Amino acid sequence: xxxxxxxxxxxxxxxxxxxxxxxxxxxxxxxxxxxxxxxxxxxxxxxxxxxxxxxxxxxxxxxxxxxxxxxxxxxxxxxxxxxxxxxxxxxxxxxxxxxxxxxxxxxxxxxxxxxxxxxxxxxxxxxxxxxxxxxxxxxxxxxxxxxxxxxxxxxxxxxxxxxxxxxxxxxxxxxxxxxxxxxxxxx
Numbered sequence: 001x002x003x004x005x006x007x008x009x010x011x012x013x014x015x016x017x018x019x020x021x022x023x024x025x026x027x028x029x030x031x032x033x034x035x036x037x038x039x040x041x042x043x044x045x046x047x048x049x050x051x052x053x054x055x056x057x058x059x060x061x062x063x064x065x066x067x068x069x070x071x072x073x074x075x076x077x078x079x080x081x082x083x084x085x086x087x088x089x090x091x092x093x094x095x096x097x098x099x100x101x102x103x104x105x106x107x108x109x110x111x112x113x114x115x116x117x118x119x120x121x122x123x124x125x126x127x128x129x130x131x132x133x134x135x136x137x138x139x140x141x142x143x144x145x146x147x148x149x150x151x152x153x154x155x156x157x158x159x160x161x162x163x164x165x166x167x168x169x170x171x172x173x174x175x176x177x178x179x180x181x182x183x184x185x186x187x
Contacts, residue, residue, distance in 0.1 A: 039090035066095035083108040
């Protein structure tokens with residue numbers, strides 16, 4: 001598996017203006033796999049490799065510029081946006097963040113309307129596993145078709161958002177009909 005090197009930095013801290021300050025005291029490279037993750041556990045960030053968590057002793061700078069404070073879970077993205085990990089959230093080695101609950105995802109985007117105890121719904125495909133390669137190919141084709149429809153729906157929703165943000169009394173009925181037609185196809 002391709003291994004990616006990450007540099008640990010000492011001294012990443014949050015100033016009152018929420019700007020990360022770093023020093024150049026480099027601790028050295030840490031080898032990680034794409035499946036590894038930097039996860040908040042018991043209030044501190046650990047590196048989880050496989051199923052084994054390893055406590056961090058230094059702050060982390062990922063190859064894409066994402067900075068992770070190992071003591072408090074504060075993450076500074078390359079563009080300067082700062083978020084704080086909650087229990088169950090983690091950062092992948094490529095710098096992407098996976099949120100453990102809808103509430104922590106909402107908090108990261110500044111939305112306080114989601115209750116703290118909200119959980120993601122578990123989806124289980126009720127259909128049996130495909131019996132052969134042909135059935136698997138058919139299911140994959142169906143899923144790709146649905147993905148295409150969802151992408152089309154996202155495009156229509158973005159058009160509606162754009163229209164509503166520029167005109168107070170915009171007529172979105174045509175877009176609404178197209179969205180409803182796509183919803184019918186997705187069922």
